[in-house]
Amino acid sequence: MTRRGSLTLLLGAATYVVAWLFGAKALYPVATGLLLAPLAASAWVKLAAGPLELRRRAGKGVLLEGEDVWVRLDVRPESRVPAPSLALTERIAKVGDRHTTLSRHGRAYRGTYVLEAVPRGRYVVESVHATIDDPFGLARAELDLDARGSLLVYPRLVSLDRLFSESGAHAQDGRRLLLRRPSGFDLHSVREYEQGESLRKVHWKTTARRGRLMVKELEDAPRDEIAVILDADSSAVVGDSFDVQVRAAGSILRAHAAHGRQAVLAVNSAARPVARVSSLEGDWLEAMGVLAAAEPDGTRPVVELLARESGPASRAFETVVVTARLSGALATKLVQRALSGQGVSLVWVDAASFGGRTAPVDPELLRVQAAGVAVAVVRRGDSLAAVLGARTVAGSAVG
Numbered sequence: 001m002t003r004r005g006s007l008t009l010l011l012g013a014a015t016y017v018v019a020w021l022f023g024a025k026a027l028y029p030v031a032t033g034l035l036l037a038p039l040a041a042s043a044w045v046k047l048a049a050g051p052l053e054l055r056r057r058a059g060k061g062v063l064l065e066g067e068d069v070w071v072r073l074d075v076r077p078e079s080r081v082p083a084p085s086l087a088l089t090e091r092i093a094k095v096g097d098r099h100t101t102l103s104r105h106g107r108a109y110r111g112t113y114v115l116e117a118v119p120r121g122r123y124v125v126e127s128v129h130a131t132i133d134d135p136f137g138l139a140r141a142e143l144d145l146d147a148r149g150s151l152l153v154y155p156r157l158v159s160l161d162r163l164f165s166e167s168g169a170h171a172q173d174g175r176r177l178l179l180r181r182p183s184g185f186d187l188h189s190v191r192e193y194e195q196g197e198s199l200r201k202v203h204w205k206t207t208a209r210r211g212r213l214m215v216k217e218l219e220d221a222p223r224d225e226i227a228v229i230l231d232a233d234s235s236a237v238v239g240d241s242f243d244v245q246v247r248a249a250g251s252i253l254r255a256h257a258a259h260g261r262q263a264v265l266a267v268n269s270a271a272r273p274v275a276r277v278s279s280l281e282g283d284w285l286e287a288m289g290v291l292a293a294a295e296p297d298g299t300r301p302v303v304e305l306l307a308r309e310s311g312p313a314s315r316a317f318e319t320v321v322v323t324a325r326l327s328g329a330l331a332t333k334l335v336q337r338a339l340s341g342q343g344v345s346l347v348w349v350d351a352a353s354f355g356g357r358t359a360p361v362d363p364e365l366l367r368v369q370a371a372g373v374a375v376a377v378v379r380r381g382d383s384l385a386a387v388l389g390a391r392t393v394a395g396s397a398v399g
Contacts, residue, residue: 001038001041001042001138001139001140002133002137002138002139002140004136004137004138005038005041005042005137005138005139006038008034008037008038008138009034009035009038009039011034012031012032012033012034012035012036012037012038013031013035015027015030015031015034016028016031016032016035019031037136037138038138038139041084041134041136041138041139042138042139044081044084044134044139045083045084045132045133045134045139045140045141046139046141047079047081048077048079048081048082048083048084048132048141049079049083049132049141049143050077050078050079050081051077051078051079052075052076052077052078052130052143052145053075053076053077053078054073054074054075054088054128054145054147055073055074055075055076056071056072056073056074056125056147056149057071057072057074058070058071058072058151059071062154062288063118063151063152063153063154064153064154064155064156065118065119065120065153065154065155065156065243066117066118066119066156067117067118067153068114068115068116068117068118069114069115069118069151069153070112070113070114071098071112071113071114071115071151072110072111072112073088073100073102073110073111073112073113074108074109074110075088075102075108075109075110075130076107076108076109077107077109082104082107083104083109083132084132084133084134084135085101085132085133085134085135086101086102086104086109086130086131086132087099087100087101087102087130087131087133088100088102088111088128088129088130088131088145089128089129089130089131090125090127090128090129091125091126091127091128091129092123092124092125092126092151093123093124093125093126094121094123095115095123098113100112100113118153119153119243120153120154120155120156120243120246120291120292121153121292121293121295122150122151122152122153122292122293123150123151123152123153124148124149124150125147125148125149125150125151126148127144127148128144128145128146128147128148129142129143129144129145130142130143130144130145131143152288152289152292152293153292154288154289154291154292155243155246155247155250155288155291155292156247157247157250157251157254158247158251158383158384158385158388159251159254159255159385160251160252160254160255160385160388160389161255161389162389163252163255163345163388163389164345164374164376164387164388164389165318165320165343165345165374165376190203190206190214190215190216191214191215192212192213192214192215193212193213193214193215194215197215201215201216202214202215202216203215203216225256225261225262225263225316225317225318226253226256226261226262226263226264226316226317226318226319226320227263227264227266227312227313227315227316227318227319227320228249228252228253228256228263228264228265228266228320228322229266229268229302229305229306229312229313229319229320229321229322229323230245230246230249230265230266230267230268230291230294230322231245231268231298231302231321231322231323231324231325232245232267232268232269232270232294232295232296232297232298233268233296233298233301233302233323233324233325234296234297234298234299235325236296236323236324236325236351237296237324237351238324238351238352238354238355239354239355239380240354241324241349241351241354241380242294242296242324244349244354244378244380244384245322245323245324245347245349246291246294247384248322248347248349248378248384248387248388249265249291249320249322249347250287250288250291251384251385251388252320252322252347252388253265253277253287254280254284257277257278257279257280257284257287258280260278260279261278262276262277262278263276263277263278264276264277264312264315264316265277265287265290265291266305266311266312266313267290267291267294267298268298268300268302268304268305269294269295269296269297269298270295270297270298270299272298272305273290273293273294274290274312275287275289275290301327301329301330302321302323302325302330303327303329303330303333306319306321306330306333306334306337307333317342317343318342318343318344318345319337319342319343319344319345320344320345320346320347321334321344321345321346321347322347322349323346323347323348323349324348324349324350324351325351326346326348326362326364326365326368327364328364330364331364331365331367331368334346334368334371334373335367335368335371335373338368338371338372338373339371339372344373344374345373345374345375345376346368346373346374346375346376347375347376347378347388348362348365348375348376348377348378349378349379350377350378350379350380353379353380353381354380365377376388
């Protein structure tokens with residue numbers, strides 16, 4: 001019962017006492033009404049406040065950043081007593097509380113609201129709170145619903161027919177990636193050493209643990225052709241520069257997947273998620289989900305992903321690094337890969353330009369370019385399709 005209901009009940013009792021003391025029979029019906037109204041409202045609300053099933057539908061098809069998202073709520077109560085009124089309050093991460101009053105349609109209650117110009121990201125519904133009120137506000141029931149979920153808003157990618165890294169000497173007439181089919185070996189299991197086997201196959205960690213020679217069983221496994229490394233360095237973000245990094249990495253990944261190339265996406269964030277794609281079918285949505293949820297919360301240098309023997313870049317024939325911070329260690333690693341004949345390219349997002357500043361030419365960028373690494377520089381204000389579609393070290397930017 002609400003405060004208004006309690007006061008109404010108290011007023012009804014006082015009216016009844018006054019009618020009894022002064023013999024004012026005309027006040028008895030008023031007192032009875034004042035007493036019964038909050039009690040009846042409370043009983044109605046309690047009977048209607050049974051379990052609720054909530055279904056949430058956001059938009060139609062894939063949700064892209066910058067669009068308005070229509071969210072439809074459909075609530076079906078288990079109680080056969082209709083609720084006098086029903087409202088939901090959803091707490092959505094990055095958005096805040098959304099209060100929606102639902103209207104009745106048969107036994108269901110429905111409502112809609114709009115999230116305007118939603119940025120890329122993963123929006124988690126942290127809690128859902130249902131409120132049932134009677135028409136006069138005399139009684140109220142509040143329910144917490146177990147109807148959490150999340151809303152994925154994907155980055156808006158650009159279509160690339162040709163990549164800056166596939167021009168000139170880097171492309172080998174545009175056929176290098178299509179002609180080489182990836183293969184390699186993965187560790188499958190370990191077994192005991194047999195006389196005459198090469199000691200190169202010994203698995204020394206297992207040997208030390210078991211006290212006898214153990215060798216590696218290897219099996220043929222496909223290798224990735226392309227590794228796209230997205231650096232999510234938290235200290236390199238200015239304005240929406242990281243969103244541009246995400247669009248660049250996703251657009252490059254999409255271009256390779258469209259040609260059926262085996263590719264892997266690795267994000268250098270706190271969680272360091274990895275997604276593999278080979279086409280624009282089912283596994284592509286998984287990669288898009290990783291891009292949608294990517295946050296610039298990385299604290300470890302991206303060069304670690306390139307240096308790790310078991311890392312995503314170790315098994316790829318070509319590596320693309322998308323970063324806003326080109327450290328000396330990263331530049332050295334890229335140069336080493338280029339000089340050893342491995343395919344490597346760099347997309348450098350000039351974060352300073354997103355703060356309205358003009359940064360001087362980075363000497364590390366020139367060193368990387370001089371070693372033969374394909375470089376694309378992205379600055380605020382230009383088209384991503386133009387930058388990533390032609391080899392350049394001049395400023396270009398974001399569409």
